[in-house]
Amino acid sequence: MSLDYIRETYKVPAVLNGRVRYSGDAIQREGTIVGAGNAHLKVQLDGDDFAGNYHPTWKMEYLPLSGDISDQEWINAGCPRESSPAAAEPDSAGEVMVIKHQQQPCPVSCTSACIAMLSNTPVADVVTRFHDDYRASKIGFGHMLRELGVPYKAFMTDGMDAIEPAGAYLLTVPSLNLVAQNHSVVLEITEDWDWWIHDPVKGREGKRYYTANVVQCEAEQMLSSGYSIEAFVSMDDLRRIYAAEATP
CATH class of the missing domain: 2.30.30 (SH3 type barrels.)
Known part of the structure; x- marks a missing residue:
């Protein structure tokens, strides 16, 4: 924009x-x-x-x-004048985000909601299919992504991989709402280096959530550190996944 x-x-x-x-x-x-x-x-x-x-x-x-x-x-800007200085550089328009926000249906279904956003699958379907096994540690997020046909790169927890390419990152962050618990969010980055945090708890009554931009209300918390990268989906794959929805 x-x-x-x-x-x-x-x-x-x-x-x-x-x-x-x-x-x-x-x-x-x-x-x-x-x-x-x-x-x-x-x-x-x-x-x-x-x-x-x-x-x-x-x-x-x-x-x-x-x-x-x-x-x-x-x-x-509504401030016309008579002098004529040199023209400025063209304005740079940000890109539109690809991912559609989905809200977690219960306090502990954040990972399922993030997988739903990465795969463009209704969160209810992901929860029905995977949530119980995931909570019982029978499967991991990689199993869910593979089953839903999402190409991804997995990250080692102790790795030094940085956030660089455009695409979507599945992050583990400290929970803002549950004491001593972790939380899952999706970070989307465009080729123009625009950042969006898709926090599945956003919209749940009384819950705090993460943002990638300057905070605008008490419910928001800027995410700048303290996260670990779990998986990465390239922007090309992300666009392909979401374009399939529009294909007749």
Whole structure:
């Protein structure tokens, strides 16, 4: 989703190379808008060598536009002017996520719900077919993925594999709702390096859930560390799996 979408949806003067002040942390920091993705701003805060994802309105202040902004961006932001500086770089639009969110039907069916999302299978079907055996440690997530025809790469728990290629990652994370328990989520990454966390507990009443972006409410927790990678499904395979649904 582009900066055009953010301007129209949130009614903010978000433009490429525009300056902002973010106050979501303990201190205020200024930065530069370098793009957009997943309906969030991509902002490189001063002093950082990377850009982060930020909600367009949460703790975000838009600073006066400067001479680094092109005429068209000024017009888009509702601030036309007479001078004509050099044009800015084209806006980068984020890609649309492939995975459709599915909610776990009970407190301990998070892995089944994640397998359902990775395989584009109704979670009720996955639970009926695999959940009891999985909970009894008779089968693992690999068995479920293979049975559902999902090509995947398994990761060793003690490995040093990093999150790099575009695709979907099955992660084990600390539970935000059950004491001393683990939880399963799916991390989806596009070729443009947009991140989405598909947490199957999201939407269950009173439950906290993980997000890959800046938190917007008390129920959210940003996932930045403390996870282990269990499996990886490539973006090509993920798109093929979800495209099969649309095939007549």
